Amino acid sequence: MFVGDLDKVVSLLLSLSGRLARVENALGSGEEQAPPPDEKRTLTEKRALLLRQHEDARELKDNLDRRERLVSGVMATQLDARGLDDYRHFVKMKSALVIEQRMLEDKVKLGEEQLKCLLDSLPPEQRPPL
Template sequence: MFIGDLDKVVNLLLSLSGRLARVENVLSSLGEDVNPEERSSLTEKRKLLAGQHEDARELKENLDRRERVVLDILGNYLSEDQLQEYQHFVKMKSALLIEQRELDDKIKLGQEQLKCLTESC
């Protein structure tokens, strides 16, 4: 259950971080002549995403506390080597999820760039 929650929370944080970054990039690239309603809409979206991101960070902090409890419990049943392997597994799971998201983003960016290049020819 803890590992499944870890997957969900890490993916949620990555998703919200990406969405927030995209909205902030759009906001920063807007010129002075942009429609005020559009700017207001994007500002509200940024505020909403920032709040959701903060909520997700709190979920991650709660999950980190649960991880410590799980480790204490597992410490009663596993050898030191097994416990270290479990800790390594948990760390690698998060790291691999982050790396997978980064690779997915790079693939998506490459596909978008390829599409733009083929359309411009």
């Protein structure tokens, strides 16, 4: 149960961080590309909501870290030193792999968007059949 929750909380933090970064980028664009006042107000409200959600997710992560220490203590009584090391390595790698998976998914999405833009920029007669 702990490992499943770890996966969900790390994914939630990554998602919120990405969304927050996109909103802040939209708000922080140069004066010549600044959003209209209505859109800026909407983005500012969205940013405030995302900041609250991100803080809530950080609290979930802190609680999960406390649970991990408890689970690790129980595992220490049930496993030998090698098994405990394997468990701790697994928990560390789980988070790292979730982060890496998200980064790869983002790269694939970006590549697909770039490919679509490139195909759309071709004259219709030069576009490959899909």
